[in-house]
Amino acid sequence: MFQIRLQTPADAIAVETLNDLGFGSNRHGRTVWRFRQGPVADGLALVAAGLEADTPLATLRFWPVTIGGIAPALLLGPLAVCPTRRGQGMGRALVGHGLSKARDLGWTLCLVSGDPRYYQPYGFSSADPHGITLPGPIEAGRFQVVELTPGALAALDGLADRTLQPWRWVRADSTSALSAA
Numbered sequence: 224m225f226q227i228r229l230q231t232p233a234d235a236i237a238v239e240t241l242n243d244l245g246f247g248s249n250r251h252g253r254t255v256w257r258f259r260q261g262p263v264a265d266g267l268a269l270v271a272a273g274l275e276a277d278t279p280l281a282t283l284r285f286w287p288v289t290i291g292g293i294a295p296a297l298l299l300g301p302l303a304v305c306p307t308r309r310g311q312g313m314g315r316a317l318v319g320h321g322l323s324k325a326r327d328l329g330w331t332l333c334l335v336s337g338d339p340r341y342y343q344p345y346g347f348s349s350a351d352p353h354g355i356t357l358p359g360p361i362e363a364g365r366f367q368v369v370e371l372t373p374g375a376l377a378a379l380d381g382l383a384d385r386t387l388q389p390w391r392w393v394r395a396d397s398t399s400a401l402s403a404a
């Protein structure tokens with residue numbers, strides 16, 4: 224049994240340890256990690272914790288990014304479950320809860336770099352046909368996108384540059400630029 228709750232400052236070391244165990248301590252060199260250097264998206268740093276000990280057993284965070292410096296989107300991950308607690312539904316519960324919360328918070332698009340078999344059940348599909356690209360090396364088919372609001376991908380029509388960019392590059396006039404695109 225576990226509960227999903229917001230990550231607190233006291234969880235920081237446990238969360239780092241879970242990510243070390245899940246991805247190795249050299250993970251920060253991978254393409255997708257370059258987008259996780261700024262602050263995490265508000266309300267979207269989640270842990271699954273034991274009901275009694277309340278220690279994080281799994282972690283999922285989302286980062287704000289932009290598509291082409293204009294369209295706001297979320298980047299899902301890292302998602303890591305304690306090796307001794309895998310296969311108990313914690314990963315799936317965190318992803319389902321996180322996406323639902325992201326939708327409630329008004330996010331319209333979410334991207335992920337991960338195994339397509341894991342993310343397809345949530346509606347993710349390859350970002351390639353939508354022209355959304357991750358700058359840097361990534362295995363074919365792993366970069367995926369899901370609409371949190373119907374029509375969010377169509378709203379990118381006219382946006383020529385669909386390269387993923389860190390959130391800090393979002394343009395001040397993003398809303399008007401997107402609707403004009």
Ligand SMILES: CC(C)(COP(=O)(O)OP(=O)(O)OC[C@H]1O[C@@H](n2cnc3c(N)ncnc32)[C@H](O)[C@@H]1OP(=O)(O)O)[C@@H](O)C(=O)NCCC(=O)NCCS
Pocket residue numbers: 244245246302303304305308309310311312313314315316336337338340341
């Ligand atoms: C991948 C990971 C998060 C799964 O968490 P989990 O709590 O064990 O997963 P759940 O119990 O919720 O779900 C189990 C299901 O996911 C599938 N699954 C587990 N790992 C998978 C993987 N790497 N790729 C595809 N499917 C996977 C299982 O086969 C199982 O499928 P089923 O529901 O059809 O039986 C966990 O193994 C982990 O932390 N791995 C190391 C870090 C990592 O790879 N993170 C994901 C990056 S995309």
